[in-house]
Structure formats: structure tokens, C-alpha cells
Amino acid sequence: MSHIRLLIVEDHALVRAGMKALLQKVEGIQVVADMGDGLEAVKFVQMEAPDLVLMDIAMPGLNGLDATSRIVKESSTTRVILLSMYANEEYLSQALQVGASGYLLKGAELAELELAIKTVSRGETYLTPAVAKYAVEAYRNKSGAPSSPLTRLSGRQREILQLIAEGQTTKDIAYRLNLSVKTVETHRSQLMERLEIHDVPGLVRFAMRVGLIQPDF
Structure with a gap:
């Protein structure tokens, strides 16, 4: 076998x-x-x-x-x-x-x-x-898979959300993902708009709630 x-x-x-x-x-x-x-x-x-x-x-x-x-x-x-x-x-x-x-x-x-x-x-x-x-x-309910707020984001936006929640700066994220700072800023603005969350602490709380990051105890 x-x-x-x-x-x-x-x-x-x-x-x-x-x-x-x-x-x-x-x-x-x-x-x-x-x-x-x-x-x-x-x-x-x-x-x-x-x-x-x-x-x-x-x-x-x-x-x-x-x-x-x-x-x-x-x-x-x-x-x-x-x-x-x-x-x-x-x-x-x-x-x-x-x-x-x-x-x-x-x-x-x-x-x-x-x-x-x-x-x-x-x-x-x-x-x-x-x-x-x-x-x-x-x-x-004939609704397919359970819905999630994360479905509003693209894969790239989800990556950037996680890195923001982990405390990385826009410059750090751009370097890590091989993107321009302007592109990261655009993704950040778009994901905030889609999630209707407009501050970093709010993004951190959201990332914890959906499991992208784990809280430090």
C-alpha cells in the first residue's frame, strides 16, 4: 500500500x-x-x-x-x-x-x-x-457556504490586512510583497472601505475576530 x-x-x-x-x-x-x-x-x-x-x-x-x-x-x-x-x-x-x-x-x-x-x-x-x-x-438555506465579511476582500487585500494587523508599516508591507508604497496604500484604502472600518485598531480587532491573527496573552 x-x-x-x-x-x-x-x-x-x-x-x-x-x-x-x-x-x-x-x-x-x-x-x-x-x-x-x-x-x-x-x-x-x-x-x-x-x-x-x-x-x-x-x-x-x-x-x-x-x-x-x-x-x-x-x-x-x-x-x-x-x-x-x-x-x-x-x-x-x-x-x-x-x-x-x-x-x-x-x-x-x-x-x-x-x-x-x-x-x-x-x-x-x-x-x-x-x-x-x-x-x-x-x-x-440554499445559500452555499456560510458568508463571511472577508469575502469582500481580494486575496491581496487579505494579505495586507493581516500584515497591518501584525504591526507592519506601509513601507515594510510594500517591500515584503514587492509592491509600490502607492499600491499598498490603495489596497489599504479599498479594504477599509469594503469592511467599513476606517482606523488601524479597528482593523486589528477585525483580524483577531476572523482569525487572521491571534491575540497576545
């Missing part, structure tokens, strides 16, 4: 090491790499094309949602399961819209993690029971 070639992407080193240690004991799964950066994950998939990526949603720089979007668009064979601490409609909506094949809570037992991986590797979708109810409700 061929192994499921799995990439783990999680920015907390201890959590990542724990997942790797657990999954290496599961028959039929081969952990080919692990890393803590969404952009590096995109590059790895481009070069190595693993069967499946286990991806944390909330990561600095390039978050799991935008990394998933890039991976799904660029690879027809690699599927993604998103990991989250939260069982809410907002996160599920975004996970489905960027093309994730699975949504799993970080508190899941190993048995559920194994089930999710093997379900998705067969070409099916796995939603942890705590969020599956939202998908059912959306289907019953």
Missing part, C-alpha cells in the same frame, strides 16, 4: 513536533516535511507535491487560508486540511471558500486526525462535527 505523503505546517514548534511524532506512528502516513511558514509551504508544494497538507490557519506572514488558496490553485493533486482552535462559522466559511478539503480542531484526538487524513486522501471532504452543522444549515 502506498503511503499518504503529508506536510505539516504549524508555526508553534512544539505543537508541530508533537503532531509529527504522533503521525509517524500511524500506518499508511509518511510525514515528508514539517515547517512553520505558509510561504515556505507553498514553495514546498510547488517542488515536492505532497498528497496532503495539514495546515494551521493562524500563522504570521502568510496565514493558512491564503497559503491554502495558493496551493489549491497551483496543485491539482495536493489537498489541504486546515487546523483551527475555533469551531465557528467564520472560519469554516473561509476554509471552504479557499478550497480546503478538511477542517479540524486542534483539540481533536489522534483517531479523528487519522480519520480526517484518510478521508481527504480518498478525495472526500472532512469537517469536524463541531462545525459540520454550519455547512448543513447553509445547504438547507
